[in-house]
Amino acid sequence: MSVRSRQPSGPEIPASEEEVLPARGQRKQRTRDALIDAALQLMNEGRSFNSLGLREITRVAGVVPTSFYRHFRDTHELGxxxxxxxxxxxxxxxxxxxxxxxxxxxxxxxxxxxxxxxxxxxxxxxxxxxxxxxxxxxxxxxxxxxxxxxxxxxxxxxxxxxxxxxxxxxxxxxxxxxxxxxxxxxxxxxxxxxxxxxxxxxxxxxxxxxxxxxxxxxxxxxxxxx
Amino acid sequence: MSVRSRQPSGPEIPASEEEVLPARGQRKQRTRDALIDAALQLMNEGRSFNSLGLREITRVAGVVPTSFYRHFRDTHELGxxxxxxxxxxxxxxxxxxxxxxxxxxxxxxxxxxxxxxxxxxxxxxxxxxxxxxxxxxxxxxxxxxxxxxxxxxxxxxxxxxxxxxxxxxxxxxxxxxxxxxxxxxxxxxxxxxxxxxxxxxxxxxxxxxxxxxxxxxxxxxxxxxx
DNA sequence: TCGATGTGTCAACAGTTGTTCACTAAAAAT
DNA sequence: ATTTTTAGTGAACAACTGTTGACACATCGA
CATH class of the missing domain: 1.10.357.10 (Tetracycline Repressor, domain 2)
Known part of the structure; x- marks a missing residue:
């Protein structure tokens, strides 16, 4: 839905884009962003964060549920x-x-x-x-x-x-x-x-x-x- | 948990208690109150209303899940x-x-x-x-x-x-x-x-x-x- | 080039959810 | 006294939940 320019957590801050990250890091960052965006998008549809389910978030993010754990311990940490x-x-x-x-x-x-x-x-x-x-x-x-x-x-x-x-x-x-x-x-x-x-x-x-x-x-x- | 003095919805307002209600009405009011109290109590434990489940509420209220429908169409109506x-x-x-x-x-x-x-x-x-x-x-x-x-x-x-x-x-x-x-x-x-x-x-x-x-x-x- | 690392996938689990239907038994109406 | 009403029960359902383990395969460091 929304293209987000997220600042990397790494020490080196890229001038304009996140191209400096290794290819795999880019991919990871991308689905991580997708998960975050999915949560926000669900809230934009009138839901409260507390009521969001892990599967629900991954579904909107277009990822399989297990993938979630590669990025966050649980929904709480996402919050x-x-x-x-x-x-x-x-x-x-x-x-x-x-x-x-x-x-x-x-x-x-x-x-x-x-x-x-x-x-x-x-x-x-x-x-x-x-x-x-x-x-x-x-x-x-x-x-x-x-x-x-x-x-x-x-x-x-x-x-x-x-x-x-x-x-x-x-x-x-x-x-x-x-x-x-x-x-x-x-x-x-x-x-x-x-x-x-x-x-x-x-x-x-x-x-x-x-x-x-x-x-x-x-x-x-x-x-x-x- | 809490003894609540709820005002009856009927037209005749009793002076002090709800004794004027028919025996069955009293019982109904009592479990209805229990459901409401259960929801409030769950929120008091740090939950948001949106995340409360019907079964969860009835469990705390000490009633079987199906009983809920005798009082409210769904949790939304309870809200x-x-x-x-x-x-x-x-x-x-x-x-x-x-x-x-x-x-x-x-x-x-x-x-x-x-x-x-x-x-x-x-x-x-x-x-x-x-x-x-x-x-x-x-x-x-x-x-x-x-x-x-x-x-x-x-x-x-x-x-x-x-x-x-x-x-x-x-x-x-x-x-x-x-x-x-x-x-x-x-x-x-x-x-x-x-x-x-x-x-x-x-x-x-x-x-x-x-x-x-x-x-x-x-x-x-x-x-x-x- | 080869092995190591790690993101994402698939299948499966036990448990929970909301909702239905038929039923009991007590109170209310007749 | 008899019938009707109804608050609460119990069993069952399909769907969904969070979490696990093993696996594929692209990327990385050597």
């Missing part, structure tokens, strides 16, 4: 790989946002637009994160929580360097970023649930307003005794 | 009943909050304390709502979204009558209540994930701070042209 990979997408988003710089004017609206587009462009990963962040297997949920927390910390650092809220202590800024992140992930769920030919505009507007409220409050925030 | 029942818990919470009145002094902190206690006291229902609100079956997710939206609307009405934010239009108030509700449901996930003998205090503090930020922002909010 953790999926967490890792989705986390990379999150970081990629942050990196691109950083590169785009911070237009203070109408910054929230622009960010939400970029975010919305990014969510739709990386539908499967956000579907996985937003869907398995609550419910599902506790250990996968925990892994996602770790990644999201790390993402929040990075976002906090960025905002800190931008010095938008100079009066906030690091802890307060982190707490506010946590609120921002959870609000945006919530928004992702809504965006992904939209019927395919619906406009995301109303949801974006709502998200913009909510973030504006948060940022308004952040500007007024003073750390109190309790 | 919808679970949504309904959990929604009742949400409304019950709102009702009790209304009854307690609104102490403007330290109102947020008190509300969060009551909320946290309520979440822990109704663990299974909140586990279901917070867990299946994202991911899982689309139709169940949709049903939950409806109930949460309705809950948000009721909360909006309450805040409106309290006139805490007199300058806000109904739409803006609703949008802010949506932010509040999603933040609190997020908090529920965190609280429910706590190891059983951990204090919820840090999470409560964080939730209090986040809500304070939101309310600070809400006080400053002015509806703009765009």
């Amino acid at each position: 953790l790989v999926l967490v890792e990979e989705s986390a990379l997408t999150l970081r990629r988003m942050l990196r691109e946002a950083r590169r785009a710089g911070a237009p203070v004017k109408d910054m929230i609206r622009r960010s939400v637009q970029v975010y919305s587009a990014f969510v739709l462009a990386n539908r499967l990963h956000f579907l996985f994160i937003a869907g398995e962040r609550t419910g599902g297997s506790p250990v996968i949920r925990g892994a996602i929580r770790n990644e999201v927390d790390q993402f929040t910390a990075e976002l906090t650092q960025d905002l800190r360097h931008l010095a938008i809220f100079p009066q906030l202590t690091p802890d307060s800024l982190q707490m506010i970023c946590g609120l921002v992140v959870s609000t945006m992930l919530n928004g992702a769920t809504d965006i992904l649930d939209l019927p395919p030919d619906d406009s995301a505009q109303p949801l974006e507007d709502n998200l913009v307003h909510q973030l504006r409220v948060i940022f308004l409050g952040a500007q007024l925030w003073r750390d109190e005794i309790s | 919808l009943v679970l949504v309904e029942e959990s929604a009742l818990t949400l409304r019950r919470m709102l009702r009790e909050a209304r009854r307690a009145g609104a102490p403007v002094k330290d109102m947020i902190r008190r509300s969060v304390q009551v909320y946290s206690a309520f979440v822990l006291a109704n663990r299974l229902h909140f586990l279901f709502i917070a867990g299946e609100r994202t991911g899982g079956s689309p139709v169940i997710r949709g049903a939950i979204r409806n109930e949460v939206d309705q809950f948000t609307a009721e909360l909006t009405q309450d805040l409106r009558h309290l006139a805490i934010f007199p300058q806000l239009t109904p739409d803006s108030l609703q949008m802010i209540c949506g932010l509040v509700v999603s933040t609190m449901l997020n908090g529920a996930t965190d609280i429910l994930d706590l190891p059983p003998d951990d204090s919820a205090q840090p999470l409560e503090d964080n939730l209090v701070h986040q809500l304070r930020v939101i309310f600070l922002g809400a006080q400053l909010w002015r509806d703009e042209i765009s």
